[in-house]
Structures are given as C-alpha cells and as structure tokens.
Amino acid sequence: MRLTIFENLDAVPDSVGVVAVANVFRAWATAYAVIQSGAKVLLASDPEEAAEVHARHPDWLLAGEWDGITPQGFDLPCSPTLCREADLRDRTVVLVSSGAVPAIVRLRDHNRIFPFFFGNITAVAQALESSNADEVALVAPAGADGQRSLENSMCAMFLKNAVxxxxxxxxxxxxxxRNRPAAAMFDDPARTDAPSEDFDACMMLDSQETALEVVTSDFGLPALVPIAASTATS
Structure with a gap:
C-alpha cells in the first residue's frame, strides 16, 4: 500500500479509491461525541446548506463551526465536550466544519473515505490496511484562513507512520x-464554544476503538457511521 499526503484537494488523483481526511481541531472529535451520545451525524457543506436542510427537517439539530466560529442559529458548537454533555439520544445532527466537511464533499467520488484525527489513528490504520487498497490519499485540509494546517499535516504524517x-x-x-495559534481558542475565556477540555479530546491518542466511514444517507447527504476493523474490507 502506498500512502501519499495531500494538502491540496485538487492534487488528489481521481484514480485513488481510498481517501482519509484529517481534522484535528475539532470536527471528527465532535462527530464521535455526537454518535456516542446516541445521535446520527450527517454532513452539510456549509452553513447555508445546513440551514436549508434544517428548514425541511426542523427537528434536526445543527452543530459545528465556520471559520472557527459557531454559525448563528446553530444548536451546538463544534465541541466534543459540549456535545457529549448534550441530550442527543435518537436525534439527527447536521455537522458543518469549514475545513473538514467541504473536503469530504469535494472527495465524495472516491470509493471510500475515512475521517481521522489522533483519537482514531489505530482504528483508521487498521481500516486502511483491511481495505486492500494499492494507493491511499491522506488529505490534510487547509485551515479556515486558507493557510496550511500544521496540525492536520502532522496528523497525516502520524497516520502514515503508523501504517x-x-x-x-x-x-x-x-x-x-498545544502552543500553536490554532490551539489558542482553548485558552480564551471568551470562547464559551471551545472549552479547554476540547484540546485533550482532540489530541488524546487512540481514544476511539472504531473508525468512521463516509456513506450516503437516505437524504442524499454524507453521513458518518462507525465501522469495525474486521468489516473494513472493500
């Protein structure tokens, strides 16, 4: 298996069937918290699409961030800590994240997509190995400002090394x-949407036993579903 890291989505070859998309702060940690709280997770490409979906399904909840800030009208921030504390059992949550989710949407034509962060490194490494793919693209999307995301690139290299x-x-x-600008929000007392506990939730190694895979929901939106490594074969 050959693994290649891409920081530019346009550079990912169409011929690569298996893709893994990094997001350290905070989308995938939030997705796990939502799922473990008993909810389903669907993905919207931006706040506008999320609002349109919510208009058709007003009982669904909106969660996430855009340019690092919780969009107006959203029910939940992009915070694993706060989502874990919420009562989400049997709910559907539409998740938005300005770096990670648009990357997923852009790459949907590839056969299999696995979100990853430090918390699910081993589970995703096992899923990639079980996929029997000859080539895998590890994508490290840029930050909200369009600049290179150091944390996502480091996480992609960590996964490559693990495999x-x-x-x-x-x-x-x-x-x-912990001392990079991207983590400053966890120390900002004015940021009620980014409690300090979120940093550890995003950075704790192998806190999750299962990988997540992107599938198409009955509503046409991408959805995140847990998979066991033993069922990760293509």
Missing amino acids: EDYPNNHQVLYGHL
Whole structure:
C-alpha cells in the first residue's frame, strides 16, 4: 500500500479509491461525541446548506463551526465536550466544519473515505490496511484562513507512520501543538464554544476503538457511521 499526503484537494488523483481526511481541531472529535451520545451525524457543506436542510427537517439539530466560529442559529458548537454533555439520544445532527466537511464533499467520488484525527489513528490504520487498497490519499485540509494546517499535516504524517510501522512520538506533537495559534481558542475565556477540555479530546491518542466511514444517507447527504476493523474490507 502506498500512502501519499495531500494538502491540496485538487492534487488528489481521481484514480485513488481510498481517501482519509484529517481534522484535528475539532470536527471528527465532535462527530464521535455526537454518535456516542446516541445521535446520527450527517454532513452539510456549509452553513447555508445546513440551514436549508434544517428548514425541511426542523427537528434536526445543527452543530459545528465556520471559520472557527459557531454559525448563528446553530444548536451546538463544534465541541466534543459540549456535545457529549448534550441530550442527543435518537436525534439527527447536521455537522458543518469549514475545513473538514467541504473536503469530504469535494472527495465524495472516491470509493471510500475515512475521517481521522489522533483519537482514531489505530482504528483508521487498521481500516486502511483491511481495505486492500494499492494507493491511499491522506488529505490534510487547509485551515479556515486558507493557510496550511500544521496540525492536520502532522496528523497525516502520524497516520502514515503508523501504517508503515515507522516511529511516532505523540508526546512531542502534543506539546508542540498545544502552543500553536490554532490551539489558542482553548485558552480564551471568551470562547464559551471551545472549552479547554476540547484540546485533550482532540489530541488524546487512540481514544476511539472504531473508525468512521463516509456513506450516503437516505437524504442524499454524507453521513458518518462507525465501522469495525474486521468489516473494513472493500
């Protein structure tokens, strides 16, 4: 299996059937929290699409961020801590995230897509290995400002090393990313949507036992569903 890291979505070859999309802060950690709270997760490409979906399904909840901020009218922020505390059992949550979700939407023509962050590295590595793919694209989307996302790129390299059995040092990455500008929101007392606990929820290694895969829901929107490594074969 050959794994290649892409920071530019346009550079991902159409011939690559299996894609993994990184988002460290905070989309995929939030998605796991929502699912583990008993809800289904659907993905909307932007706040406008989410609002249109909500108009058709007013009982669905909107969660996420756009340019790092919770959009007006959303029910939940892009926060694993706060979503875990919410009563979401048997609900449907539409998740928006300005870096990660548009990447998923752009790459939907590829056969299989796996979201990843530090919390599900081993589960996703096992899913990729079980897919029997010859080539895998590891995508590290840019940040909200269009600039390179260092945390996503580092996470992509971490996953590549995990699959290829090269050494990784999570402790060093944890300390380095804790002091990066992208993590400043977790220290900002004015940011009630980004509690300090979110940093550990996003960075804790292998906190999740299962991978997530993107599927098409009955409503046409991408959905995230947990898969066991043993069922990750193509």
